Amino acid sequence: MTTLSLTQAINAGLRRALEEDPKVVLLGEDIGTLGGVFRVTDGLMKDFGSHRVIDTPLAESAIIGTAVGLAYRGYRPVCEIQFDGFIYPGFDQIVSQVAKMHVRTQGAVRMPLTIRVPFGGGIGSPEHHSESPEAYFVHTSGLRVISPSNPQDAYTMLRQAIACDDPVLYFEPKRRYHAKGEVEVDAPLVQALPMGASRIVAAGTDVSLVSYGPLVKTALDAAIAATADGVSIEVIDLRSLSPIDYAPLVASVRRTGRLVITHEAGRTLGLGAEIAAVITERCFNYLESAPVRVTGFDIPYPPSKLEKHHLPDLDRILDGVDRALGRPNSHTGMDDWA
């Protein structure tokens, strides 16, 4: 066990993958000499060479598109998109090529790409640096989408993503980059929880609270705060956003009868929509109240001085829990829907 920050854990995962498989190459802007704007790739070019850790020209469509060609040639490219808001120039290559190449070729060609994307807000950044674009990719068939919430998962899930023969979008909760945790770096990958599995991170009996990536910590904090109020929250870390591993969620909601989902992305067609729909389908007779979504607003990410309003925080999550419980101290009266 070593204590690593989330960035260090990702760095260790990349290093391990580069060591283990000569077909792994890293592509991105400023990932080489600089080691990435978040230092996630620090030291890797020095240790593995500029043919394995490739500083590319400034063009995201080409980062993805040449990775497709490298995959065609048998490589396992790991692309870094510098910030969430810069993934859109590469959207066409992701949606029309990466996601479809395997099915297009009836299985002949594999696209074992990993696309790393630092995402989410909360670090006081300018425009385009705090987006939560995961729903676009969850809606895109042919892709897998995952997001770790802690250093151990960051390390293990990254290695699993790189080893996976399907393309994987790997969303890194950038405001948790400096969070530290114990990481077991030598445990055999086959014994690890599969990257597709969700995980109950706090047991509880009154409400099921689902989140992923940056808000898992906040959700756990909310669960702790709620105990003071005598409310027992079960917290589930999705880990995999596509496909979602529903079994633990369904089992949890069938026990608690109440569901709250929280994410930073805007509410409309954010992941909460799908989870609410599926859980309603699968747990209709168990639900005591409608699933509650505590999310970013349906606005472009606001200037950073306003982000504290946009981002769900402990209070807003607890307010959502109150709503799910139908408690009168719910602040928002959101059940006044007309």
Place this chain on the structure above:
Amino acid sequence: MTTLSLTQAINAGLRRALEEDPKVVLLGEDIGTLGGVFRVTDGLMKDFGSHRVIDTPLAESAIIGTAVGLAYRGYRPVCEIQFDGFIYPGFDQIVSQVAKMHVRTQGAVRMPLTIRVPFGGGIGSPEHHSESPEAYFVHTSGLRVISPSNPQDAYTMLRQAIACDDPVLYFEPKRRYHAKGEVEVDAPLVQALPMGASRIVAAGTDVSLVSYGPLVKTALDAAIAATADGVSIEVIDLRSLSPIDYAPLVASVRRTGRLVITHEAGRTLGLGAEIAAVITERCFNYLESAPVRVTGFDIPYPPSKLEKHHLPDLDRILDGVDRALGRPNSHTGMDDWA
């Protein structure tokens, strides 16, 4: 009243907009001399000149991006994206520029763009010609998204979109292009149903069936077929996909207690997810069963010989209705969720 096909109605709407406002310009590939691959812009370049109806070089990002510049200059550009699958190269300009320019400039700059996109399947086309990408744009704050299902709406809603000071994605149900209908071309726009309004297109009492664009006709057919079985279906044409006008839906579901949503797009985070989530939030105590989604599968659009399986049809919609009603003749056993 004139009888027009859906393409003719759009053509008439474009013509009217070009006549009424010198700031309206059309941009797109093959929209000039050819009149568009679907002939939607037939005759417009001849009548309005190549400075109003502009054949552009082959580059979607530039079509949107130069339209942003034209809007900056006070124009009201109407962009044609030739097929649904070709909108992704323009995604960055839509998501990061078109959707955000107004809020970025605190209201100083307006983006009255209309982006026309023929969408959906059912016409036996090759890859990338049958996509249903609407959910990506519904999830994007700052945009409006609409889709007409008949010639009259196509005409009126297009004019409303062009007149609207917000950017509007206008999704044309291409497999209904040749559907004919009576169109009142001279009715004052101010008296028309707002483009943001949904509409009950068939009254019913047992189930509320929601759709938009290409499947509204199929939904209506299903409603007719169901009467033979003694089932009364209320059909709602969303018309506006973002924002959704929920009042008629909520009222309908509060009457029927049951909801079926159908669209061609894949199920996961397709519009059905949001509608199911919102209706569950707003009608929890009225629902007799979980909202049912009858949608395309979570697969890249298949080769055209397989599209009949992918696309919801009358039978699959009726099966969904049976599920919503909990009727034993439901074929799918989809409530066996575990």
Place this chain on the structure above:
Amino acid sequence: MSHLRQEPTGRDEMTMHQLITAEGIRVADALLDEFVDDVDGEQLRNLYRDMVVIRRIDFESTALQRQGQLALWPPLLGQEASQVGSVRALEDEDFIFPTYRENGVAYCRGAKMADALGVWRGNTNIGWDPYELNMATPQIIIGAQTLHATGYAMGLTLDGKDSMALAYLGDGATSQGDVHESMVFAASFQAPVVFFCQNNHWAISEPVGLQSHVPLAGRAPGYGIPGLQVDGNDVLAVLAATRWAARRARSGGGPSFIEAITYRMGPHTTADDPTRYRGVTELEEWGAKDPITRMHSYLLELGMLDDGAQAAIAAEADAVAADLRLACISLPDPAPQAAFEHVYVDAHPLLEEQRVNYLAYLNSFGEQEKTSVTVQGSPS
């Protein structure tokens, strides 16, 4: 209010390299000659045969579309020399990234043409196994494949291989951002990739002059990539030009760009009506530059095409077409479950659930027909 487009000043002209004139006369070209020194009469006749057979396949496919056997067909009529000359310059291990129109290339690479037609029949999106032919499947997103070729070529460099990748693209494609980014990456990494642009003068209804007022090959030097214009209706010149580019690529000389000047004699696809946007004079003008006719004249001149040889080629073309037709109309429809296959390599529980449920649903109808006519609508 004035019009947008104006005549630019200072229009550059480039030399179009040629080895056989439209009249079938062999002319010298200082750059290209050395690359076809070794091409003897029989090889010339083989190039001719390729073109004849490909044209026959193209006609047969158009006919199959008219008869409802194909949903669509993108003819390559007029571009036979560009396709044959370029692909015949390559080694088998060189990897090709085509568009939807390189069906002549696919034939030369050994594709089973009926399988290739499966794409246009709506059965599948794969016309051949990419790794069997060393040729990617048809790319419909304009320009996207140029990045794939560049990435593949980067992989070749990493592998220390001396083979190369070749991307086909159209004149219209040159406007796409992806094509630019390919050139940037190819130049930055000195990737062994050849960009082979068939300037067939049209992008659906748009004349090439809308994409550029100046020669497309003139773009390349701006990236530090040599650009060459070649007569795309001259199969020998195309062969030579592609060999020139291939030699550069294989010997560490980096990328190059070839603009083959040719003409799309047919419609964009069978769904297109070119009479709406172009006149007959242009067609006639290009008819006089036909790639097959000129090679025919040249071979006659060389004495390499007696009646027997000609008959043999015609017979081969007929046989290929007959086989193609038979195989095409016998292609079985894909089974429903095919829609769910190969979306992912690894298990995907949610999609598996959809598959199982849908097949159970289908089975529930038993022998009885589903009541609805699922798919209405018109051809694209």
Place this chain on the structure above:
Amino acid sequence: MSHLRQEPTGRDEMTMHQLITAEGIRVADALLDEFVDDVDGEQLRNLYRDMVVIRRIDFESTALQRQGQLALWPPLLGQEASQVGSVRALEDEDFIFPTYRENGVAYCRGAKMADALGVWRGNTNIGWDPYELNMATPQIIIGAQTLHATGYAMGLTLDGKDSMALAYLGDGATSQGDVHESMVFAASFQAPVVFFCQNNHWAISEPVGLQSHVPLAGRAPGYGIPGLQVDGNDVLAVLAATRWAARRARSGGGPSFIEAITYRMGPHTTADDPTRYRGVTELEEWGAKDPITRMHSYLLELGMLDDGAQAAIAAEADAVAADLRLACISLPDPAPQAAFEHVYVDAHPLLEEQRVNYLAYLNSFGEQEKTSVTVQGSPS
């Protein structure tokens, strides 16, 4: 396994136009001289003053960031001549589409600099009213603004106006597809747009050689657009080159591309640590070419900068900086409801509902503090 990047063969060289050398000597340039015939000593001193004031603003802003008053600042240190020379060549009605780094340009256009800093303080994304300054707001998506400028210029043509649009872009930006597509559209429609590229040698940590082995201005001719390389640390040459391009644009001559060779003396932003990727020798080398120093020498030589003038300029710079600091630290935080404003022009019932609910929720806390520390994390 071999490495990817190799030295290209046949590296093109271009002439870099210059009017004032690094030593402050006025030299002749056949192309540019006529464009600055009218520039007298006072105008030269004004250009100098602009640069001095801008550098002072830049320093003050960096200081404000260090003191926690700004979240981030992108210094333009070293690029004063490129920014001042280009913007001073324009008419007021010419429309500018900048990146995030053109704060010197904004100053010359009359922006209230404290408002401009609002962007970097995190208050807003608008630093000025675009229609008041005829200058779009800072663009962060690399290259996107070049398309906006092109579209705006197309609109100018449609309006029959003889003004123009100017897009700023960096050397790194030239790799983006959008920049290519801008050139394609600009050339196709002969739009009155100037692409003004500040080649400051770095895109964050990436040297310009990674984007291109050959001069960036050499891209333009491939589109039929003239490309010009100018000494970007020579304010007079930049002024002249931009006037050259502007005259072309305004007189129907179409687009042009200027590559101003300059250097980013500071970090990419205050969050960047350039010592990780570049050495001091490069900095020293460019320090010797400083745009302000050379103008200072030239003005002294001309006798246009006596002690009084110099003191006046210094005083003005100090005053601007002092005002800026005061105004910046007094900028009020935006109110919560600002997050919901101007997302749409027309009514949007769903968002309105979110706004109302959220404000009600906030009010429900009354005077009592919310319990959570909402936003953790680190600066970017």
